[in-house]
Amino acid sequence: MLIEPAAGGLYCEAGGFHIDPWTPVDRAVISHAHGDHLRYGSGAYLCAEPGRALVEHRLGAGAKVQAAAYGEAVDINGVRVSFHPAGHILGSSQVRVEYRGEVWVASGDYKRAADPTCAPFEPVSCHTFITEATFALPLFRWDPPAETVAEMCAWWDEMRAAGRPAVLFGYALGKAQRVLAELARCTDRPVFVHGALVDLTEVYRASGVRLPTIQRATETARGKSFAGELIVAPLSARGSTWMRRFGDHSSAFASGWMRIRGARRRRGYDRGFALSDHADWDSLLQTIGETGAGRVFVTHGYTHQLARYLAGRSFDAQPWQTQYEGEPEGAE
Amino acid sequence: MKPFADLYDAIDRTMSTNAKVAAVVDYLSAASPADAAWALFFLTGRRLKRLLPSKLLHQWTLELTDLPEWLVEASYAEAGDFAEAIALLLDGRVFGPPARRAASHAQSSLFADPVPDEDHSQVDLPLAEWIERRILPLRDVDDEEKRVRVITWWSRLDRRELFLLNKLLTGEFRVGVSHTLVVRAVAQIASLPAPVVEHRLMGSWEPSADAWPTLIGPEGPADDPSRPYPFCLASPLEDPAETLGAREEWLIEWKWDGIRAQLIHRAGQVFLWSRGEELITERFPEIAAAGMRLPPGTVLDGEVLAFSGGAPRPFADLQQRIGRQRRVSEVAAGIPVVFLAYDVLEHEAVDVRAESMRERRARLIELTSIAESGERIADRGQRIADRGVLRISDELTAPTWAALAAIRRESRARGVEGLMLKRWTSPYRPGRKRGDWWKWKIEPFTMDAVLVYAQPGSGRRATVFTDYTFAVWHEGDLVPVAKAYSGLSDEEIDELDRWIRRHTTERFGPVSSVEPVHVFELGFEAIAKSTRHKSGIAVRFPRILRWRKDKLARDADTLESLERLVRR
Numbered sequence: 049m050l051i052e053p054a055a056g057g058l059y060c061e062a063g064g065f066h067i068d069p070w071t072p073v074d075r076a077v078i079s080h081a082h083g084d085h086l087r088y089g090s091g092a093y094l095c096a097e098p099g100r101a102l103v104e105h106r107l108g109a110g111a112k113v114q115a116a117a118y119g120e121a122v123d124i125n126g127v128r129v130s131f132h133p134a135g136h137i138l139g140s141s142q143v144r145v146e147y148r149g150e151v152w153v154a155s156g157d158y159k160r161a162a163d164p165t166c167a168p169f170e171p172v173s174c175h176t177f178i179t180e181a182t183f184a185l186p187l188f189r190w191d192p193p194a195e196t197v198a199e200m201c202a203w204w205d206e207m208r209a210a211g212r213p214a215v216l217f218g219y220a221l222g223k224a225q226r227v228l229a230e231l232a233r234c235t236d237r238p239v240f241v242h243g244a245l246v247d248l249t250e251v252y253r254a255s256g257v258r259l260p261t262i263q264r265a266t267e268t269a270r271g272k273s274f275a276g277e278l279i280v281a282p283l284s285a286r287g288s289t290w291m292r293r294f295g296d297h298s299s300a301f302a303s304g305w306m307r308i309r310g311a312r313r314r315r316g317y318d319r320g321f322a323l324s325d326h327a328d329w330d331s332l333l334q335t336i337g338e339t340g341a342g343r344v345f346v347t348h349g350y351t352h353q354l355a356r357y358l359a360g361r362s363f364d365a366q367p368w369q370t371q372y373e374g375e376p377e378g379a380e
Numbered sequence: 381m382k383p384f385a386d387l388y389d390a391i392d393r394t395m396s397t398n399a400k401v402a403a404v405v406d407y408l409s410a411a412s413p414a415d416a417a418w419a420l421f422f423l424t425g426r427r428l429k430r431l432l433p434s435k436l437l438h439q440w441t442l443e444l445t446d447l448p449e450w451l452v453e454a455s456y457a458e459a460g461d462f463a464e465a466i467a468l469l470l471d472g473r474v475f476g477p478p479a480r481r482a483a484s485h486a487q488s489s490l491f492a493d494p495v496p497d498e499d500h501s502q503v504d505l506p507l508a509e510w511i512e513r514r515i516l517p518l519r520d521v522d523d524e525e526k527r528v529r530v531i532t533w534w535s536r537l538d539r540r541e542l543f544l545l546n547k548l549l550t551g552e553f554r555v556g557v558s559h560t561l562v563v564r565a566v567a568q569i570a571s572l573p574a575p576v577v578e579h580r581l582m583g584s585w586e587p588s589a590d591a592w593p594t595l596i597g598p599e600g601p602a603d604d605p606s607r608p609y610p611f612c613l614a615s616p617l618e619d620p621a622e623t624l625g626a627r628e629e630w631l632i633e634w635k636w637d638g639i640r641a642q643l644i645h646r647a648g649q650v651f652l653w654s655r656g657e658e659l660i661t662e663r664f665p666e667i668a669a670a671g672m673r674l675p676p677g678t679v680l681d682g683e684v685l686a687f688s689g690g691a692p693r694p695f696a697d698l699q700q701r702i703g704r705q706r707r708v709s710e711v712a713a714g715i716p717v718v719f720l721a722y723d724v725l726e727h728e729a730v731d732v733r734a735e736s737m738r739e740r741r742a743r744l745i746e747l748t749s750i751a752e753s754g755e756r757i758a759d760r761g762q763r764i765a766d767r768g769v770l771r772i773s774d775e776l777t778a779p780t781w782a783a784l785a786a787i788r789r790e791s792r793a794r795g796v797e798g799l800m801l802k803r804w805t806s807p808y809r810p811g812r813k814r815g816d817w818w819k820w821k822i823e824p825f826t827m828d829a830v831l832v833y834a835q836p837g838s839g840r841r842a843t844v845f846t847d848y849t850f851a852v853w854h855e856g857d858l859v860p861v862a863k864a865y866s867g868l869s870d871e872e873i874d875e876l877d878r879w880i881r882r883h884t885t886e887r888f889g890p891v892s893s894v895e896p897v898h899v900f901e902l903g904f905e906a907i908a909k910s911t912r913h914k915s916g917i918a919v920r921f922p923r924i925l926r927w928r929k930d931k932l933a934r935d936a937d938t939l940e941s942l943e944r945l946v947r948r
Contacts, residue, residue, distance in 0.1 A: 185451070185454060185455050185458050186445065186447055186451060186452070186455055186469055187455040187458065187459060187465055187468035187469050188468075189468070189471065189472050191472075298394075305843075307468065308458065308459050308460075308464070308468070308843060309392070309459075309461070309464055310459065310460045310461060310464075310843055311843045313392075314843065314844060316395070318393050318394055318395065319393055350454075353451060353454055356450075356451075357448065357451055360448060
């Protein structure tokens, strides 16, 4: 097989490189900058140009990072490697690998819904497709993001009318910036953020994503009232002393898991917005169909369920054991 | 149904009790009387009797989604809620009203549609009309007609309404608002004291356009002879009994391990209500017969207990009577029950709840002695005739707190749960008001058991493994002995949930079999022999006391050690 699930990650023996390895390797080809796909310590990194700033930001100085434009082929020991938009977060890519006429695509994480912070997913024809399955159950089907964002804005309006702070939790990289970019379309009010989001958000802004003015909640006058303000925070801030400044607030979580009522109630959020950076059930099937692949490997999420369903529809489909996590349900 | 769906969402979207009350007030104030009555019916936890087996909803879901059954079932498990999972599976799928299957035509003509000209594609109806013109008539039509109607509604409702409809159809509709808050909201609308409203909402009333104005009107509904009073509830005693003041200020009784119930004799009829507001008169005909011997206009508060030879029998015996709705007499012969009265709420058709415990106790002694075929007793609190179904719950006369503490230690041998402490000067208050009624329970039994199965909870905990099955050793095997749902902190639940996901060895539907590694200390109130359990024993109120990370599976208890705890 051109790519195999080895001990350290997905390995292409012909090219001598790993894709999104979870242990340090000589040469790592990176789909995107989330922690479960990008780890420290590898000798050299190759990623898509639009994702380079995030990859370098996360790896810090000293890491050897090379980037290629979307669609541009890089030759690694005779294997052609190219990146194609995955629509997941800024710079996220599917990795296309071609060797002696055989084409594989490792999709990393992906979604098909519109997202103002990244290039839209492009289907790539291949023989073998490696897919995620974070939300691979048929009850996970997203509303158009515009509707979910409208609900989010209505919630903020409601809280503004009630004079209460509205605290929206989301993943620090990707979801937070997507939410901010969506809000920039419907308001020009400044948004308060947790400090952990600031640097990542500035990387997005420097990459040309239109974002609202953000202000650290800590850089405000002592005793400032956050009544009616929107605050975007990472999950790790929940329950921390940082939250005390907001007093009686309404809390919400932006995540695909919020599709299910019990998932929201258990975590004690007042509101849940099912805004996900992963493909829903219909999009997974649509995408797998569009690649034309006859063989599918499923890396994380509901891997057994998706593989079994595909096998029932005459795909050669199997789950792979990996260390990718998809959309974490709790703190990152 | 949209305003009702909005109410459901408003309640669901806040943890603030004031906001919940405000949402209920807003809805009830704006609703028509019929809608308000139906909403109140559901808000107070009443349910429609099941209208169709959920198997049919499952079949129609398969038909509409064209998904493999195992995948649909995996979706139910993920949502943790059947009605919600169907709503989410159907949401966004385009399907029209179904073709009627020809085969059932002849059969369906046998059933008269009570509202023959209904246009079932019309779904934008107020709540009351939804219930009365759509949902309730489903009872009277055959399965094929049920299918056509339900799928027609499904094709036209948005997912919020679809979810509510499914909840109503499966009879599992619950709203996340406590009874107290609903009472508070109605009291606010009616400008009446909460206890008055609480009493009016008790028992059985028909949700109708006429019911609502009388419920909130100054006069209240016409007297319904069956209507019980709200129960007075005790709080657990956490401080030493000495902190309660002088011993003489308290009436002390055993805390019985049966079913709390209210026995009503009014207008020539007897009603027995459980604390869950369920009428259980027919399950206990001997208590109903004894109730007829009370003077008309009497309401007693007490405990239904399995009882023989002058002593209570294990709760497991009573359970056989509770479960039995037909052919009661056969079981009744083997398991005699009594009604142990401990309070009187209505005497000679007068509500006496405002009187002191001392005054009510005097009335109670008089009443129970009348009921015992005129066999009067001389001394207050003395045990009355040992036969007879209607008895008084004895007063314990030990003179000091220390002496009571000593008696309390006999609880287990006597088959009771500890002591009840009631202030002699207290009125009978609705609900759990701290200060006048205390339960002084005995320490639970404990065992160390191994976690062997786990399954996701429901509602708030639908996606997390929170329902656990525990086992003890028997001849080298682990035998399940108890299920427990509570007792761990949220952090421990999350930790255990993650562990279970990584260490599942087998799955049976939603149940995961896990590696037998973790030991938990379980508390439980009683233990009895049981032919219904594989282990041969049944434990009562098991709950997790501690996660014993310091113990290995082999350190857990054995079935033999538990069997030694079984009385007699």
